Amino acid sequence: MEGLSPWVLFFAAIFTGNILLTYFLGMCSFLSVSKQLKTAFGLGLAVTFVLTITAALNWLVYWYLLDPLGLEYLRYIVFIVVIAASVQLLEMFIERYSESLYINLGIFLPLITVNCAILGVSLFMVIRKYTFIQSVAFGVGSGIGWLIAIVAMAGIRERINEKKIPAALQGPGIALIISGIMAMAFIGFSGMVQIQ
Amino acid sequence: MTVLILKTIFLITAINGVLAVLLVIAERYLANYGECKIQINDQKEIQVNGGTSLLSALSSQKIFLPSACGGRGTCAYCKCKVQNGAGPLLPTEVPFLTQTEIESQIRLSCQVKVKQDLQISIPEALFAIQKFDSEIELIQDLTYDIKLIRLKLLEPDHIQFKAGQYVQLVSQPYGKVKGSVQRAYSIASPTYETGIVDLMIRLVPEGICTTWVHEVLKEKDHVQIIGPMGDFKMHEGEGEIIMVAGGSGMAPMVSLLSDILCKSGQRKITYFFGAVTKRDLFFLDEMAEFERKIPNFTFVPALSDPQPDDGWKGTTGLITVPLANYLSSIQTDKAQGYLCGSPGMIHACISVMKEKGMPGDQIFFDPFG
Ligand SMILES: Cc1cc2nc3c(=O)[nH]c(=O)nc-3n(C[C@H](O)[C@H](O)[C@H](O)COP(=O)(O)OP(=O)(O)OC[C@H]3O[C@@H](n4cnc5c(N)ncnc54)[C@H](O)[C@@H]3O)c2cc1C
Numbered sequence: 001m002e003g004l005s006p007w008v009l010f011f012a013a014i015f016t017g018n019i020l021l022t023y024f025l026g027m028c029s030f031l032s033v034s035k036q037l038k039t040a041f042g043l044g045l046a047v048t049f050v051l052t053i054t055a056a057l058n059w060l061v062y063w064y065l066l067d068p069l070g071l072e073y074l075r076y077i078v079f080i081v082v083i084a085a086s087v088q089l090l091e092m093f094i095e096r097y098s099e100s101l102y103i104n105l106g107i108f109l110p111l112i113t114v115n116c117a118i119l120g121v122s123l124f125m126v127i128r129k130y131t132f133i134q135s136v137a138f139g140v141g142s143g144i145g146w147l148i149a150i151v152a153m154a155g156i157r158e159r160i161n162e163k164k165i166p167a168a169l170q171g172p173g174i175a176l177i178i179s180g181i182m183a184m185a186f187i188g189f190s191g192m193v194q195i196q
Numbered sequence: 197m198t199v200l201i202l203k204t205i206f207l208i209t210a211i212n213g214v215l216a217v218l219l220v221i222a223e224r225y226l227a228n229y230g231e232c233k234i235q236i237n238d239q240k241e242i243q244v245n246g247g248t249s250l251l252s253a254l255s256s257q258k259i260f261l262p263s264a265c266g267g268r269g270t271c272a273y274c275k276c277k278v279q280n281g282a283g284p285l286l287p288t289e290v291p292f293l294t295q296t297e298i299e300s301q302i303r304l305s306c307q308v309k310v311k312q313d314l315q316i317s318i319p320e321a322l323f324a325i326q327k328f329d330s331e332i333e334l335i336q337d338l339t340y341d342i343k344l345i346r347l348k349l350l351e352p353d354h355i356q357f358k359a360g361q362y363v364q365l366v367s368q369p370y371g372k373v374k375g376s377v378q379r380a381y382s383i384a385s386p387t388y389e390t391g392i393v394d395l396m397i398r399l400v401p402e403g404i405c406t407t408w409v410h411e412v413l414k415e416k417d418h419v420q421i422i423g424p425m426g427d428f429k430m431h432e433g434e435g436e437i438i439m440v441a442g443g444s445g446m447a448p449m450v451s452l453l454s455d456i457l458c459k460s461g462q463r464k465i466t467y468f469f470g471a472v473t474k475r476d477l478f479f480l481d482e483m484a485e486f487e488r489k490i491p492n493f494t495f496v497p498a499l500s501d502p503q504p505d506d507g508w509k510g511t512t513g514l515i516t517v518p519l520a521n522y523l524s525s526i527q528t529d530k531a532q533g534y535l536c537g538s539p540g541m542i543h544a545c546i547s548v549m550k551e552k553g554m555p556g557d558q559i560f561f562d563p564f565g
Pocket residue numbers: 264362377379380381382383396397398399400401402403404405406407426444445447448538562563564565
């Protein structure tokens with residue numbers, strides 16, 4: 001993956017390889033927190049923020065610790081620990097130093113420690129052997145991609161609330177159908193760049 | 197192979213160690229807000245350790261705000277006015293507050309964190325809320341799914357409450373349930389019995405607290421309650437009193453009736469009790485006793501689905517039916533309604549009462565939801 005420019009990766013992560021709509025990672029919070037535009041946006045921001053930071057941290061941990069020691073197989077467990085701890089630290093930090101940031105973003109942090117999109121990005125970046133800069137670009141891009149997806153979803157759900165939906169499909173049912181349609185729409189971007 | 201294992205152990209220990217140390221340091225310096233002062237109602241001042249929620253900071257000082265969800269931000273019982281120091285409103289609070297409440301600085305105390313000195317107002321009555329250690333004196337089956345639990349208060353050894361109020365029962369971990377929860381139960385004993393508290397607890401399938409009560413608790417066990425709380429109580433008035441309850445909603449009614457018995461008022465009282473079959477009925481002897489002793493009191497049990505072998509000769513149908521019939525026959529504009537039980541039943545009955553001309557502000561209720 002040496003050759004790919006970070007910019008290409010950045011846009012590819014948003015559109016052609018959207019972490020949510022192409023890989024269906026991070027679905028649980030996507031379904032449960034997409035009822036309101038404002039909260040969805042806050043959560044999206046939090047995911048972007050955490051993705052960027054954990055992608056960078058895990059890249060360092062992987063290439064400077066796990067790889068030299070020949071312990072690649074530990075990456076799942078180590079990545080999870082690093083993610084959990086850094087999210088905790090971030091939460092405390094934000095709560096202490098910025099009230100407005102805490103309200104708009106901080107309170108969502110505990111929700112996303114267990115978001116699989118975050119682990120997914122860390123794993124993709126090592127499997128695909130991205131450089132540090134590429135990984136960061138990929139992290140930011142994936143986060144923004146996730147944010148766009150959940151905000152679009154919340155917008156649609158806010159509208160759909162006022163419509164008549166068959167009882168059996170209300171709530172998660174219709175949400176899953178909508179995300180399927182959104183995923184198909186995103187296939188339209190796939191002609192642009194391919195990453196995998 | 198050994199090298200690999202050793203390396204693994206080393207690396208895991210190192211990474212976890214470093215992260216743990218970082219977190220401990222952060223906990224010490226970032227999440228430590230030092231001693232904070234909370235000024236209550238401009239008169240009392242308490243010192244607490246910052247960093248926890250206002251609800252738990254207050255309870256650490258033996259001031260108990262009501263809380264039915266245990267601080268998860270879902271019950272909205274823990275509301276209190278915070279004039280100063282609470283920071284902006286959190287998204288987790290917004291859904292529970294009305295516009296007027298927001299304007300008058302009402303907050304959910306379980307969501308507000310104590311990070312600096314605070315100034316709050318709480319109703320005086322809350323100072324009376326205490327935590328009681330008690331011993332179970334008696335457990336009695338009232339029906340197949342409702343038990344009467346009599347608690348003998350040990351420390352403090354007496355309670356003062358208004359008929360209709362409830363206490364929070366603190367459950368202990370058992371079986372697969374690892375934590376302790378708090379649930380509200382109305383006091384069924386009369387207010388003059390200050391040394392004991394009677395509760396009527398209906399088993400909710402899979403319910404954490406009720407399963408504990410029904411399957412784990414034995415006589416002589418020690419349990420804790422916090423109370424008294426709630427503002428369901430008798431109100432002044434002249435018109436007829438209409439009571440409606442179902443299941444364990446009987447509990448506060450018994451306490452109210454014992455109180456009325458002592459005051460020997462002249463108001464006419466009719467108590468509609470809804471049940472499904474005869475096996476859901478209980479306290480019939482006690483009710484007959486009240487009918488003898490309270491002038492103008494009538495108890496009307498109604499079964500919605502009496503079984504052939506129940507031999508039921510009384511009122512049949514959903515409780516709303518006899519209620520509507522009765523309300524059509526009386527003057528309703530001064531009548532007062534008191535309702536207790538499942539939210540579904542309560543709301544159905546409130547609609548009937550309003551339809552029949554009872555004033556909405558004279559209908560008082562405690563939904564057990
Ligand atoms: C002011 C007040 C007074 C109350 N007084 C009494 C009383 O005198 N006697 C009494 O038995 N209960 C009373 N309750 C209800 C009681 O507080 C508990 O909610 C109930 O006992 C269930 O607790 P649990 O821990 O067993 O169930 P949980 O583990 O909390 O709940 C298990 C499941 O049951 C559902 N559930 C919860 N409560 C009920 C219910 N009441 N009926 C049907 N489903 C339910 C929940 O949604 C959940 O899905 C009162 C509630 C309030 C708010």
